[in-house]
Amino acid sequence: MSTLPFWATVLTFGLVIGMAALLLNIEAGWGGMWDLGIAGQVAVGAYSYALLTSPPDAVVPGLGLPFWAAMVGAGLITMIVSALIGWPTLRLRGEYFLITTFAFAEIIRQLIVIQRGLTGGTFGVTGIDKPFAEYFLPSAYPFILLGLAAAATVLVLLVSQRVSNSTYGLTLRAARDNEPLARSMGTAVDRVRIATYALVGLMTGLLVAPVYVWFLGALVPASFTTHLTFLVWTGLVIGGLGSRLGGLIGAVVLTVASEAVRLISVDPEHASRLAAFQPFLVGVLLIVLLRWRPEGLLSERGAFRKRAKPLDRIRRDDPQTLEAVSA
Amino acid sequence: MQSLVFGLITGSLLAVATAGFALLRNTERFLHIAHGQFMALGAFLAVVLTAQWGLVPGVLVSVTVVAGAGVLCGALLFDPVKPQGGNVLLFTSIGLAWVIYALLIAVFGTEVRIFEVSLGQGWDLGPISLAPGELAILAIAALVILGLWLLLNRTGLGRSIRAVASNRELAEVRGVPVVRVSRVIWALSSALAAVAGILLGVLGTVTTELGWSNILLVLAAAVLGGTGNILGVIAASLVLGIVMDASALVIDTSYRPVVAFVILIGVLVLRPEGLFSVARRREVAA
Amino acid sequence: MTRRRGSVIPLLLSSLVVAACAEPGGPSAADSGGASDDGGDIVFGQLLGITGDYASFSPPAIEAAQIAVDEINEAGGVLGREVTLATEDNRSTVDGAIAGYQKLVSVDGAQVLGSLESDGIVALYDTITEQQLPTICSSCGTTFLDDKGGEYFFRVTASDSDAGLIAAQLARDAGYKNMSMIVQNTEGASGPAEVAEAAFSGIEGNEVNTVTIEPGRSSYAAEVDQALSTNPDVIYVGAGIEAGLPILREIHRRGYDVPIIVSPDLILPETTTVPNADNLVAALGAFDVDSPTYESYAERFQERTGEEPSPGLYDANNYDQYILFALAMQAAGTTDGSEVASKIIDVASAPGTKVYSYAEGLEALENGEEINFEGASSSLDMNENGNLVSPQLSILRIVNGEWAPTESVAIDSSLRPSA
Known part of the structure; x- marks a missing residue:
C-alpha cells in the first residue's frame, strides 16, 4: 500500500502548526509578546468557521455561508476577539502577559464546553464543509487538502515576509529590544502591539483555523487544549525564534518526526511505550536544541543578516541607531 | 461554611505545590513548567512504594527520590543553560515536562491508580463535616508550609536563599555559596512538588495527566502571589482555593475552573504586580 | 498502489508534487475503500x-x-x-x-x-x-x-439513549422521587445523563438536581456538596474513572448512604474498592453468557489473558x-x-x-x-440504522468485591421521549 496519503495528512497537520508558528513568530519572536493563548485564538477561528458554514438546520445550527465567506468571517471575528483580549493584556509584560493569555485560552475552551447550545459542547460540531470535496475522489482529497494547506502557508509566509521587511516590523522589534527608548522616540508601542495581536488573530482565523478544521473534520473542545499551544511553541523554538522560516521548518520537522513513529510496527502490548515516544521526542528535542543550538535551527541573526543590514545593528547592545533607521 | 472548608483543603494543597514553584521562580528566575510533572512523579512513586513498604516509608522514599531527581535535573539540565536567561530555562522546563510525562506513561502505564488509604467518614461539627483524613491532609499541608516558613526565616540557610532571591550577584559577592544554595532550592522545591502530588493523589486519583492539569493553577497562584514573600503565594493559593469552591454556591459548578482564571486576569489587569507583592518588578521573564 | 514504502525525505518532497498533480482530479494513488481483490x-x-x-x-x-x-x-x-x-x-x-x-x-x-x-x-x-x-x-x-x-x-x-433510559427506569422502579445527578462535562457522560434526566423528570412528582463537573480537578467536594444539598433519595454519577472515584469516596465521606446509579464507565475493578461499594448499581449491555459463542470465546479469552471477559471493558x-x-x-x-x-x-x-x-x-x-x-456479547440483531434491536441490559452490583450481573431487564419504551 502507499504511504503517500498518510504523509499528506501528517504534512497537512505540520503545515497547520507551521502557519501558527510563523504567526507566533511575528508576535513573540519579533514583538516580544510571549503568547501562550494560541489554542484559544485557533479555537475562536475554528468555531467561527464551522458555525458560519454549518447549515441552519444542522444539529449545531449555523449560517450556511460558502467556505470563502466563512474564512473571511472567521478572520474578522478572531481579529476582534484578539483585539479585545489584547487591549487589557498587552500592557502587561513578560510572564504576566504569558499567564494572562494562557488563562484566556483556557476560559475560551471552557466556554466552548459550557455553551453547548452554540458550540455543541463536548459533542462537538460535525459535518464540516470542506472546500472542493465534491469534485474529488475521497482517496485523493488528502492531497487536495495538502495543496490548500500549502497555499495558505504561502500566504502566511508572504505576510510574515512583508512584516519583517517593513518599517512596522522594525518598530515592533525595536520596541521589544528597548521599550523605553522606542517610547521616548514617539513610537506608539501599545498601538503597534495591539495591531500585531489583531493581525495575528486575523490570519489565524482566516487561514490557520479553517485549514485545521478541514483537517480535523469535526470540532471538539479537546482539540484546543494547551497541548496545541505547546506544540506550536515547540515548533517555533526548534526552528528558531525570530527567524523568518524557522517556525515553519521546526513545526513540520516536529510533526513529521513524531508521526513517523507510527510506521514502526510493534506488538500491540508495547504500543503504550511507543505512544510515549512522541512526547519524549518533543521534550528531548527541546532540551537538546536549547542547550547546544539555543537559537534554533535557523536564527534571527541569520535571518536578518543579508537582506536588512541596518536591523542587525539595532540589538540590545546598540540601540542608538534606532532613530536613524526608523526615521 | 462547608465550602469554606473545602476551599481551605483545595487551597492548602495548592499552596504546597505553589510554594515549591515560587522558590524556583524567585531564585532561579524562570517558570518551572515541569513542576507539575514532579508532582505526578511523586504521586506515582508513592502509590507504588506505599503499596509495598507501607505508608510512611513509601512516602519518605518517594519524596527523597523526587528531591534527588530535582537536584540532578537542576545541575545537569538547567545550570548549563542558565546564562541564556529565563526564556531558555522556561522552554527547557517544558521539554523536561514532556520527557517526564513520557517516562511516566512508559513506566507506569496510563491506568488510573489510587492510594489504598481511606480518609474515613466525616464528623458532623455543627455546620460543617470534616473527615479525619481531610483533617490530616490539612494538618500535613499546614506543617509543611510552617516548616518552610521557619526554614526561610529562622535559619542561616533560609537567609542565604532569601539573599539569592533578592539579588543573586550581591549574594555571591557577599560570600553566599550560590551553587550549594541552588542545589538545596532544587531539592526543596521538588520535595514540595512530591508532597503536593501525593496529597492530591490521596484526595483524588493518580493519573499521568496529574501534572498538566495542575500546573495552570500553580502558575496562576504563583503569579497572583507575586514575587515577594512566600506568604503572598500561600495567601493567593488559599484565596484561589476558597473562591473556586465557594463559587459553586453562586454559579453553576461547570464554571468553576473559569472562575480562577477570571480572577487571575482581573487581578493582573488591575494590579499587575500581583495581589500581595511588596516590591514591583518589571519584565521578570523577558 | 505499487508504490513501495520509501525513505522519508523524498516522500515529503514528492507528496507536495503529487498534491499539485492530483489537483485536477486525476487518478489517485489508492481507492482505499474500493475493490482490491489482488490476493x-x-x-x-x-x-x-x-x-x-x-x-x-x-x-x-x-x-x-x-x-x-x-x-x-x-x-x-x-x-x-x-x-x-x-x-x-x-x-x-x-x-x-x-x-x-x-x-x-x-x-x-x-x-x-x-x-x-x-x-x-x-x-x-x-x-x-x-x-x-x-x-x-x-x-x-x-x-x-x-x-x-x-x-x-x-x-x-447499546446506545447512550438506552443507557440513560435504563438509569431512569431503575430509579423509577425502586420508587425513588428525588434524584441528584453528578455529570462530567464530556460527551460520553453527558449524553446518557441528558436522556436519563429527561426520562426521570418526565414522571409525575419527580425532582432532579443536576450538577456538572469538569474532570481534572484535585477534588470535587464542592460539587458533591451541592448535589447532596437537595437531600436526594438516589444519586446518579456519570463520569470517567478519574473523576468518578473521588466523587464516590466524597459521597461516602459526607456520610450519605443512598443508592448510587453509576454510568458504565465506572464498571471497573477500581470502583469495587470504594467504601460505599454496596450502594453502587449500574446497567450495562450484558454479555449473553448462555450462548455457545460466548462460552467458546470466554474460554479462549481466559486462556490468553488469565481473566474473565468483562462487559465494562x-x-x-x-x-x-x-x-x-x-x-x-x-x-x-x-x-x-x-x-x-x-x-x-x-x-x-x-x-x-x-x-x-x-x-x-x-x-x-x-x-x-x-x-x-449470534455473538458473544449479544444476539447482534440490528435495525436498519445499524443499532442493536434489543440490547441485552443487565443490572450489575458489586458482589464479593466484583461487579456481577444480578438481573436482566428490558427497556420500558414508554420512557422514551415521544418525539
Whole structure:
C-alpha cells in the first residue's frame, strides 16, 4: 500500500502548526509578546468557521455561508476577539502577559464546553464543509487538502515576509529590544502591539483555523487544549525564534518526526511505550536544541543578516541607531 | 461554611505545590513548567512504594527520590543553560515536562491508580463535616508550609536563599555559596512538588495527566502571589482555593475552573504586580 | 498502489508534487475503500485509544480482536485469504484518530475499521462515508449514531439513549422521587445523563438536581456538596474513572448512604474498592453468557489473558465485530467496501440460520444459506440504522468485591421521549 496519503495528512497537520508558528513568530519572536493563548485564538477561528458554514438546520445550527465567506468571517471575528483580549493584556509584560493569555485560552475552551447550545459542547460540531470535496475522489482529497494547506502557508509566509521587511516590523522589534527608548522616540508601542495581536488573530482565523478544521473534520473542545499551544511553541523554538522560516521548518520537522513513529510496527502490548515516544521526542528535542543550538535551527541573526543590514545593528547592545533607521 | 472548608483543603494543597514553584521562580528566575510533572512523579512513586513498604516509608522514599531527581535535573539540565536567561530555562522546563510525562506513561502505564488509604467518614461539627483524613491532609499541608516558613526565616540557610532571591550577584559577592544554595532550592522545591502530588493523589486519583492539569493553577497562584514573600503565594493559593469552591454556591459548578482564571486576569489587569507583592518588578521573564 | 514504502525525505518532497498533480482530479494513488481483490492478506483495521483516556479499555480489546482473527484464519480465512489485524493508537484524541485512520487506510490498507470510540467516529463520519469503509463500533454509545448508522456505520453495543433510559427506569422502579445527578462535562457522560434526566423528570412528582463537573480537578467536594444539598433519595454519577472515584469516596465521606446509579464507565475493578461499594448499581449491555459463542470465546479469552471477559471493558464486543466483518465479506464475495457494508446487517440479524462461530457461518454461507450470527456479547440483531434491536441490559452490583450481573431487564419504551 502507499504511504503517500498518510504523509499528506501528517504534512497537512505540520503545515497547520507551521502557519501558527510563523504567526507566533511575528508576535513573540519579533514583538516580544510571549503568547501562550494560541489554542484559544485557533479555537475562536475554528468555531467561527464551522458555525458560519454549518447549515441552519444542522444539529449545531449555523449560517450556511460558502467556505470563502466563512474564512473571511472567521478572520474578522478572531481579529476582534484578539483585539479585545489584547487591549487589557498587552500592557502587561513578560510572564504576566504569558499567564494572562494562557488563562484566556483556557476560559475560551471552557466556554466552548459550557455553551453547548452554540458550540455543541463536548459533542462537538460535525459535518464540516470542506472546500472542493465534491469534485474529488475521497482517496485523493488528502492531497487536495495538502495543496490548500500549502497555499495558505504561502500566504502566511508572504505576510510574515512583508512584516519583517517593513518599517512596522522594525518598530515592533525595536520596541521589544528597548521599550523605553522606542517610547521616548514617539513610537506608539501599545498601538503597534495591539495591531500585531489583531493581525495575528486575523490570519489565524482566516487561514490557520479553517485549514485545521478541514483537517480535523469535526470540532471538539479537546482539540484546543494547551497541548496545541505547546506544540506550536515547540515548533517555533526548534526552528528558531525570530527567524523568518524557522517556525515553519521546526513545526513540520516536529510533526513529521513524531508521526513517523507510527510506521514502526510493534506488538500491540508495547504500543503504550511507543505512544510515549512522541512526547519524549518533543521534550528531548527541546532540551537538546536549547542547550547546544539555543537559537534554533535557523536564527534571527541569520535571518536578518543579508537582506536588512541596518536591523542587525539595532540589538540590545546598540540601540542608538534606532532613530536613524526608523526615521 | 462547608465550602469554606473545602476551599481551605483545595487551597492548602495548592499552596504546597505553589510554594515549591515560587522558590524556583524567585531564585532561579524562570517558570518551572515541569513542576507539575514532579508532582505526578511523586504521586506515582508513592502509590507504588506505599503499596509495598507501607505508608510512611513509601512516602519518605518517594519524596527523597523526587528531591534527588530535582537536584540532578537542576545541575545537569538547567545550570548549563542558565546564562541564556529565563526564556531558555522556561522552554527547557517544558521539554523536561514532556520527557517526564513520557517516562511516566512508559513506566507506569496510563491506568488510573489510587492510594489504598481511606480518609474515613466525616464528623458532623455543627455546620460543617470534616473527615479525619481531610483533617490530616490539612494538618500535613499546614506543617509543611510552617516548616518552610521557619526554614526561610529562622535559619542561616533560609537567609542565604532569601539573599539569592533578592539579588543573586550581591549574594555571591557577599560570600553566599550560590551553587550549594541552588542545589538545596532544587531539592526543596521538588520535595514540595512530591508532597503536593501525593496529597492530591490521596484526595483524588493518580493519573499521568496529574501534572498538566495542575500546573495552570500553580502558575496562576504563583503569579497572583507575586514575587515577594512566600506568604503572598500561600495567601493567593488559599484565596484561589476558597473562591473556586465557594463559587459553586453562586454559579453553576461547570464554571468553576473559569472562575480562577477570571480572577487571575482581573487581578493582573488591575494590579499587575500581583495581589500581595511588596516590591514591583518589571519584565521578570523577558 | 505499487508504490513501495520509501525513505522519508523524498516522500515529503514528492507528496507536495503529487498534491499539485492530483489537483485536477486525476487518478489517485489508492481507492482505499474500493475493490482490491489482488490476493495477499486482507487487513482488518483497529483504531483505539492505547494511550490517553481510553487506555484501560485497550488491552482486552486488542486481545479479543486477535482471538477473532486467529479463529477466522484457522477456519481458512476470508475468501480463501489470510486475515491480519492492524492496530493503531489514536491517543484518545481526535487528531490522533485522524492520523491513525490515514495510516490504517493508506499504509496498512485496512479494508474494515473496528473499535474506534465515539468522538473519533463523530469526527471521521464524513471521511469514512466518502471512502465507503465498513465500520463497526464496539464500545461507542454516542447518540450521534442513533439515526446516522446503517450504511457504513454499525455498532454492537447499546446506545447512550438506552443507557440513560435504563438509569431512569431503575430509579423509577425502586420508587425513588428525588434524584441528584453528578455529570462530567464530556460527551460520553453527558449524553446518557441528558436522556436519563429527561426520562426521570418526565414522571409525575419527580425532582432532579443536576450538577456538572469538569474532570481534572484535585477534588470535587464542592460539587458533591451541592448535589447532596437537595437531600436526594438516589444519586446518579456519570463520569470517567478519574473523576468518578473521588466523587464516590466524597459521597461516602459526607456520610450519605443512598443508592448510587453509576454510568458504565465506572464498571471497573477500581470502583469495587470504594467504601460505599454496596450502594453502587449500574446497567450495562450484558454479555449473553448462555450462548455457545460466548462460552467458546470466554474460554479462549481466559486462556490468553488469565481473566474473565468483562462487559465494562467491551472485550466480547470487539471479538464480535471482527467475526461480523469476516462473515459479511465472505457473504459479499468481495472486499469492496460498500458491498461488505451492505451485508453486515444481513449476517448479524434474522432471518437466517443461527450460527455461533466463524467456521459455522462460513460453512452455511458456502452452502448458499442466509445466516444470523449470534455473538458473544449479544444476539447482534440490528435495525436498519445499524443499532442493536434489543440490547441485552443487565443490572450489575458489586458482589464479593466484583461487579456481577444480578438481573436482566428490558427497556420500558414508554420512557422514551415521544418525539
